[in-house]
Amino acid sequence: MSARFAPVRRGPYDLIVVLFVSFLLLSNIAATKLIEIDVAGATLVFDGGAILFPLTYILGDVISEVYGFKPAKRAILLGMAVSILASLVFYLVQIAPPAADYDNQAAFEAVLGFVPRIVAASVIAYAVGQLINAWVLVKIKERYGEKNLWVRLIGSTLVGTAADTAIFCVVAWAGVMPVATIFNLMIVGYAYKVAVELILLPVTYRVVAIVKQREPNYEEIA
Template sequence: MSDEPVKTADQSAPRRFKHYDRIMAAFVTILLLSNLIGASKPSYVILPGGMEWSFGAGVLFFPVSYIIGDVLTEVYGYARARRVIWTGFAALLFMAFMAWAVVSLPAADGWDGQEAYEKVFGNTWRIVAASMIAFWAGEFANSYVLAKMKVWTKGKALWTRTIGSTVVGQGLDSLIFYPLAFYGLAGWPPELLWQVVISQWLIKTAWEAILTPFTYLAVNWLKREEGVEIFDTDTNFSPFAAGDR
């Protein structure tokens, strides 16, 4: 698992990449499905000694979007990762609008699925807002930390920045989402809420660590395929900046 750079690219020169669009599609797909299917359901595992430990079901898949975000920043740089983050944000916004519109439509006579449909897809404004804010803050923090650490480490020790950025990004995501979405709601007592927040953070970070060998493989393969090695030494880190710098 080598950290050796492949080739330094001039970020100012416009170019097309072979796999950038595919990675963007994978990122958005995992982001939408993990938010649609897993975000609202708390589950649990039984720890040694019989203690029941709760966690959010979406934690099984949502961290993959952060791993892809790490790969994007490491290979293509912060500015191109920023474009993908905004694409995911727009997709989440449309998903929320579509869910609201479809759930609000009157059910046809004879269809008995409206109640179940509302329970699964009828997220409140709190959940939607919490999801959007947490995703935006967490992903940009993750990308920023990784880009800065890559410069500090001179491209060495990839694992330090993938895990380090996840500790910050996923921690911020969990800390924002669950309190904003569920604090004070029936079925979410404070002790359960904070247990889920901590569980999400620890499990997401553990996922990143476990999948580190695969991250190395993906990063090194992409750098060879794309012929690129970007260091964000003069990048505009504003989330609202345009362009590839």
């Protein structure tokens, strides 16, 4: 009897989803550190996840624009599942007895320790923000067609990022940090994520065009 193998579907969707989930996981780890910088006399506070997390919205836009809401929802839920799994793994490693010559238990707990409130904030904010982002983009496209891609890219980001940032900051830090600091985190985080979207808009345009060209089943409606 000859060996059997399932054929691999060729297409950019799987690669985009892998990058989407990877960027999300890395951002969640980096978000455990708060960063503070002074710019023109103003103190800006943001978490380390802000460095990479905006790219998840760009990749989410690409998925929603090319494949629609259901495939985007699938990618978002996959990212959520991986985030929850990562948190559980970190928790199991945290509570596992350290080796006699392992001196970094406290450091591990400080950086990757399971904090239920932070995990809940991250998962809820991510899911709500990304789903809103995808839904808004698809609805705009369904109503106005292929033209003015920039309108749906920016419009969906403005709404989705606002929900994501507000939910995370409130759930994670309310009652723990001063209201002024939480407000600072919201404003800086939101402005930064939107700015990244605007700066990388030409790149997003190019990626969307390439993916559409490589999907033979994509039907463009002029």
